[in-house]
Amino acid sequence: MNAPDNSRIVYLDYAATTPIDAAVLEEMTGCLRESASYGNPSAIHIAGRRARWKIDAAREDLARLLGCSARCLVFTSGATEADNLAIIGAARFRAHRGRHIVTVSTEHKAVLEACAALAKEGWDVTRIDPDTDGLVSPEALADALRPDTQLVSIMHVNNETGVLQDIARLGRLCRERDVLFHVDAAQSVGKLPIDVGDWPVDLLSLTAHKFHGPQGVGALYIADRAGCGVVPLLHGGSQERRLRPGTPALALIAGLGAAARIASGRMASDLVHVRRLHDRLLGGLAGLEGIRRNGSVTSNYPGIVNISAAGVEGESLMLALEPVCVSSGSACNSQSGEPSFVLKALGRTDREAQAAIRFSFGRDTHADDVDFALRRYVAAVTRLRALAPGQAA
Amino acid sequence: MNAPDNSRIVYLDYAATTPIDAAVLEEMTGCLRESASYGNPSAIHIAGRRARWKIDAAREDLARLLGCSARCLVFTSGATEADNLAIIGAARFRAHRGRHIVTVSTEHKAVLEACAALAKEGWDVTRIDPDTDGLVSPEALADALRPDTQLVSIMHVNNETGVLQDIARLGRLCRERDVLFHVDAAQSVGKLPIDVGDWPVDLLSLTAHKFHGPQGVGALYIADRAGCGVVPLLHGGSQERRLRPGTPALALIAGLGAAARIASGRMASDLVHVRRLHDRLLGGLAGLEGIRRNGSVTSNYPGIVNISAAGVEGESLMLALEPVCVSSGSACNSQSGEPSFVLKALGRTDREAQAAIRFSFGRDTHADDVDFALRRYVAAVTRLRALAPGQAA
Amino acid sequence: MSDTSRAVALGPYSAAVRRYFAEPAHGGDPDPGAGNVWTAEASEPASGAIIRLSVTTAGRRIRAMRYRVFGCPHLIAALERCCERFEGESLESLAEFDLVELMRALQVPVDKTVRMLLIEDVIRSVCKLAGRPGENETGT
Amino acid sequence: MSDTSRAVALGPYSAAVRRYFAEPAHGGDPDPGAGNVWTAEASEPASGAIIRLSVTTAGRRIRAMRYRVFGCPHLIAALERCCERFEGESLESLAEFDLVELMRALQVPVDKTVRMLLIEDVIRSVCKLAGRPGENETGT
Ligand SMILES: Cc1ncc(COP(=O)(O)O)c(C=O)c1O
């Protein structure tokens, strides 16, 4: 009685987590099903060797996607751990040289709070504010760099707005000053071309579940060059070059490898598809007044579209959108009801931030899904505005 | 040509990792397959709520297995992370009270190296040596405790020898002195009855893949009492009461829950089965001379049997045992070739330690498997001894 | 549908809240010239919530109630339910409005109590305007 | 069987090492009274490896070679291969024993080189005992 029928879900929350690819699932269930013949990869017996071989193959697959050597990749439990390992690990690695790090106020919490943890331990942290489009200018970064700066952490694609930073240019600035450069690429790996061989990047974080792999596994790329390294956060065991001990999760790592392999093959066509959906969504919103896109309209990943509508309250808008699954700001913020700090950094008011809706989509999204969401959104905004008192509009 | 046919594997390396239970696999593939309708559990939409509900249910299942409240459980990526979070986290939590911790020289590397990391940060670490049976006496623990001791870490079942400590008794000593007590129960959870409601234990680590769950997920139990707590190692996001941020790995956690549920139901019968296999194995070795069991013969988990044979070399013994998958010492040590520090702490010579074989088995092991392994073992030891020069015997 | 899957489907909103939210019959402004109209407004700066309640009376009888709202689903549903309940009733019964009972009926989470008090505020104001201060009877 | 699954199945042991290890034909002590027997022993304390090589000669011809060993599979296989190779040959050819060639043939990992040198040691000793120092010719 009266529970909504949510059997038809329209899932437009790809930036939170993506549906797993069928081939990834197959790879994983294969490993899980034969878990006795794939043993603990540390063991020297045949089952252990099989597991180790699988892990090596997955590392190669991921290395191919990123354009790096497999040696440079450390598997982690996700981007949160990779971000922490990169930031806290690299800061400790370079502590003897100086204790200043630079980041941006619109980074993911995993980066900001890792920096905050370092601040408590005595590091100086500068948080650059991006411009109102969400972009970090090379000038702003140059201004923030100091002689004692050891690390800069700037994300590739913002998880709330889709804003895309000019990593190559920002990275060159870091190289010139011999500062390590960490990039949180959780939202771009597998979706946008990345070549760390070509990029002036020292550390790069990723997580499988944002590109059709499983939740609970990610990786940190650590450039193989002098002065670059991390001190581990976890201890025990010699796995992952001692940088990340613990029995490697074979099925997860194989799943990450498969997701990387698939992404290598279809990134270009996925991106064409996503761009079409993006244009369709924006086209459908063109008739609605009082709509504002949050983040840059020129430099973004098209699979994330963040929209604020004047005169509507966020929580009611979310309910009115059901069964369309979207986020209001970052997934991490959705439960607290707090206005998104990312949108506030872009100059939005509390109310604009709270009423922001993040549509995010990808490989498996149909034009129908976008159309359905559009109809719901336009109807919901119209209805809630009609209900609101004049001064709220 | 000449590659061994290892299609018949006899897997007796359960202490390294266990085959996944069919029902666990089904639970996991269900979650993975419907990953779009189970979204990111942090999201407020229906997919997020579904995921959150699954995670809550898994937490309840695990809580039931351990006899604790679900509130006290924090999911991690495995026992390595749980050990590190327990030891480093609790030490930092209590740092203002004192900086001495106590552990045992035969603990898992995750514990020993977490303690070593604290030692580098200025903590005093006492490592108790067990007796030659591998047991820690209450007297030895009492002697090690100091007024400034904050934490004691002692494992329940040793991963190399199966030695079972008297946790209740050791824990009472800690309680009397208001010292936190951490137990690494990676090798016993799901196999031996544990009731943390009844036990004087403050922190307890576990990992799913040691009891027929997936690799890459574990948990830390943190008692809900004054003076007990941990400072997180990873930062960002409010998941797991801020003690362990990152997108929770739904399928893994559901798999851990299912493994816990299954273990609750069949622990007693599994244990009877394992004890029978244990007796069968030891009976079959009775005729072989120069054999020595490593660890206590009275206080152990019967699913781990560690045997040293005089006069045989370890690496050759391992190869001669193929296709029986066993470990020589800890899985972590198998690749390095170093003699096991655990066996050395029990008074074994380098040579005895290197020639030690750990047979470990469980729920899915057949008597046939044990018989096959026995035949191989007896034949291998006999053959290698026949080849050895006199003085090596 | 099992209890859990129902609870999961509903989320933080009871079936009643969902029903009122989906089909609000009393949103909008009062019909002009239908009687005496008493209007009150209240807002909560923290969440930005604003509500405006208009009560049209003929004598001591409530002919119509209309509201406008910028707020969360619980607030919308609560207003809707109030209007449904008190239309056709006397101003005296409106003065006896019971917020606790309303929140219970709609299963509004306690952390929204402050926001819900806006409804009590506007009802009091309306009753006062309509010449029948109901302060002593309300809120119990 | 694919190349990878073969490599995985073999592990750190080449097919040749596995074959020699599985069926060592020359393990044990020399037949008493079959000729002159020259025996040498060597050990590596680090790994505890010990080998003893006995060469039975008739004139300059090697009639039989036997070994005893406490050591890893590579060491066993290498001894076995030596015996197979040099039985029936002259002491001169034994003196020209080439460790590098042996290790290559068996694909012995380089980190076992020190242990493998035990074989060179006992062969030199045996050659010396048999009155034909081979130092200058060996090991190149
Ligand atoms: C006693 C003990 N503690 C900790 C661990 C670490 O568990 P994991 O590798 O799943 O992190 C293991 C197994 O490797 C173990 O046997």
Ligand SMILES: Cc1ncc(COP(=O)(O)O)c(C=O)c1O
């Ligand atoms: C930009 C960014 N960084 C880091 C993370 C953390 O990834 P995970 O939750 O898989 O650890 C996310 C996603 O939650 C993200 O979007």
